[in-house]
Amino acid sequence: MDLSLSDEQRLLRESVDRFIAETYDADHRRRSAGDPLGFSPAIWKQFADLGWLALPIAEEYGGLGAGSVETGIVMEAFGRGLVSEPYLSTVVIGAGLIAACGSEAQKQAMLPKIADGSLRLAFAHSERAARFDLSKVEAAAMKVADGWRLDGRKTAVLDGHAAGQIIVSARVASDEGTTGKLSLFLVPAGTPGITLRDYARLGGGRACNLDLANVSLAADALLGDGDDALPQIEAVVDHALAALGSEAVGIMQVMFDMTLEYTKVRQQFGRPLSANQVIRHRLADMAMHCDEARSIALRAAVMADAEPVARGRAASGAKAKIGKSARFVAEQSVQLHGAMGVTEELDIGSYFKRLLAFDTLFGGSAHHYRRHAALGGRTTPHA
């Protein structure tokens, strides 16, 4: 039982913290927000050089074989900098799906390219009617003579505009009818029949809606052997929930630190705001929410490779709890900044919007408390 960081983990944290502090500031964010790509390919290259894109990829595919705790360390720092590079889409989700479902040849072909920064991925799974139910997919993949034909409409595809390959989920059918199996397909950017409408994403970065109409794919576009991919999708999304939790912890910490500082400096009635007990108690509660978020995010990371029920409960519990805590810290940060808090002139608004996006991604608190309850199997004292 040991929750302290190893020397390697400490070094990773120092290096990513330093990079973020030196690279990401308000000017950088404004430039990214106005940029049609929404992030910097030059920085992406630096991520590759620093080894961060290789972190969770197995060593035999050019990766570093690290785990969810390392991903969490990186994501927390990314949260502090409001990083808009497509790390979650490519490294956590994309590489995760390929590692979990891909054939040996597909892993050989793609994982090293993710690690060296030459391939970016996106995951097109959500559909309007499904809300956050991962099993609800209407997009269809028809087995045809020379491969596959895909049709469907996907929403909230994170970073789809920047991906070399989009991983699309669809229900498999053939002339004999549907098999009901949920499969994943690799759709190269620019494939005829796909329409991609991308938009600036709340809180930074971009996302898109993706329509697939009569899209023809080669036989080897199918990821893996065509077994139902829902268990792998759930596992990878649970990893994403843990990573997002760590990112939220970084965002919350920045908002809290800024707010604490502001209440010490801002004078009203001849004294700083922080001299008022009502403000001090609010700040104490915010500090507690930040610390609780840190604990439960760490739990989701440490349990990310546990058996499915324990893993799912840890991931959903963290998403639900951090969602609630993040909302509190974000809203109180704006409140305590007074009228300035609702302007675009302070950074606080950018962080606020990123936390709102966090709460929405893959389902909010209510959805994840429900999933936690539905998974059953209450835990006993740990370890």
Place this chain on the structure above:
Amino acid sequence: MDLTFSPQERAFEQEVRDFIAQNLTSEMKRATALTPSVFSDPDIGMAWQRALHEKGWGAPGWPVDQGGPDWTAAQRWIFEAECARAGTPNVNVMGVKMVGPVIIGFGSPEQKNFYLPRILSGEDYWCQGYSEPGSGSDLASLKTRAVRDGDDYVINGTKIWTTHAHHANRMFALVRTNDTERKQDGISFILIDMKSPGITTRPILTIGGDHEVNQVFFDDVRVPVANRVGEEGKGWTYGKYLLEFERGSGIASAKLRDALKTVSDLAESDATGRAIDDPDIGLRMSEIEVDIDTLEMTELRVLSALQTGQNPGAVSSLLKLRVSEIRQAVTRLGVEVIGNDGLYVEPLRPLYRLNETPGIPEEILPVVPEYLNGRAYTIFGGSSEIQRDIVAKMVLGL
């Protein structure tokens, strides 16, 4: 980084389980489940303390040369978790966890030799004399006065909210020995024999129907000067040390998890018409469980830091607030789960001595008293408002 225990720690876990299996009687277990107040009555609690003492586990936090078992932080965690899981009695902590460490830290050799073995064995039963009617949150304003007269102090005044004063044969108290400008500087820490002439104890019934706390009156009570711990006027420092002693080694999540399991078992039973099938109750059960998971991780973070010789830092200051709030959330959910049985009042105490069959299932009896008594969690030991003041000052530097 991992959450699993080593083979040695697993072996220790088994040793604890075996010990509990051999020593926790069904009577103790039932009495503990049916005790809606914080501590078990002495007949139950001290029987358990004696068993622990015989095993050499009577005082987990004490140094080895004073009778401590020399456990690592992980072993303490395992011990607490296993006790919570098994439902062992809640031994009154005033001796082992409160006055014991102060005597070890600041007591004279005579005091150590006399008192410590009697705490370990359960021969002495302690209560704490801190709060007064006029000094609650503002503890340093306390007025109970100890005036020097030869080799004695003569004590006059009153203490209140004194848990188990009606069972205790000894009290450790903060008393005023001097009127100094800074009121904290005139306070001394003193050990009082509860059989001394001039002490009277008045019971105070709390809203759950339990007699756990008291008011204690001192009328010219003579206490030898030799019963003062440490220096005169340093009592405030020792009193604070006492509160900090358990800092970082507090393990509450296992007990809270056990309490939630009790509520969850009730919710899944026919006795409550399967309250769990109400989706709102299931959802709130999950909400509380995640809060406990969070608390457990925070405790484990502190434990890890202690184990690797680091200072856990400010994080442990936040624990008391959350522990008390989660405890209240569990008891509130309990009341909702039992539905109409929440209307039933059983005046007899202790509940485990009930001779007649109660009008509701026995396991439901303590639910409402636990909720009612539980309101005190955010009040005693420094109210939540005081805790937030402390966090703002000590953690946030405001």
